[in-house]
Amino acid sequence: MNTPAHLIFGAGAFARPGARRVTAAALLGALLPDLSLYILGSWALYVQQIPPQTVFNELYFSPSWQRIFAIDNSIPLWGAICVLGLVLRRPAVTALGGAALLHVLLDLPLHHDDGRPHFWPLSDWVFESPISYWDSAQFAWIVAPLEGAACLALVVLLWRRFDSWPLRGLFAVLLLAELWVIRQWLVFF
Template identity: 45%
Template sequence: MNTPAHMLVGAALFGRRDRPRTIVMGLAGGLVPDISMLVLVGWSVWIEAIPAREVFSRLCFTEAWQRAFAIDHSFLVWGALAALAIRSRMAAATAFAGAGLVHAAVDFLLHNGDARRQFWPVSEFAFQSPVSYWDPARYGAIVAPLEAALVLALTVLLV
């Protein structure tokens, strides 16, 4: 799922109209798991002038990048944050951590060759889903329009 879709899902699931901060924190929680990717890709393409094709075909699969993705997509990290937030009864923190955890769960279901190590730090295992949000060979031609429809519906709902 694309980052803006993750953000909207987080805001829709955890945001409350009577507490606008929860909407903002839901958006942020949907964004944060992809921050390392956005920074690494942005730096590589715009600062180092590495062609995007090389970034997405080679650099994204290096151990250093995969380690960063493992940390920010870890079920254990996000689960611990969510448990602490729920226990503290802080609605905004719960929205943030819940959205991050949902982001990791959706990516678990929609990444194949670019799967994340979501059980970090206890395992290097990366589940390769049979479904991909972008790869047409793995139903991406079906998932992408569904994602676009979801984004449109959630945008209308949140506005």
């Protein structure tokens, strides 16, 4: 899934009105599994000035990048953090771990040939799904509109749940970003 969709889904599942720390933790947890890609990609593209084809066709699949992705996309790791939050009765920790866990569980069935080792440290196995959220040759033309519709429905729900205009604005911006990214994937891939 696209990162804006993960933030919307994470907020929909774990954000709580009147609980700023929990809501912030939900948004952060939804972002963390993708954050390393943004940092590594930005460094390679803008600082090292490596061409995008090299970054996304070679570096993305390199052992060093995949080791990092294995950690921040680990179902056992995020599951343990979520359970720890539940056991310690720390809603913000639960929201952080839960939103990150939701992120990787939603990514698992939507990556065809660009998946990550979601079961680190137990296994380096990578599931190769028959469908993709971005590759039209792997049914993105079906997945992407469904993802967009689900995000629209969740943003309507979040607008009803939260009366904070800054949060409503954030959810609206995330929805617009999601729709723009979907358009890019479908037009170019």
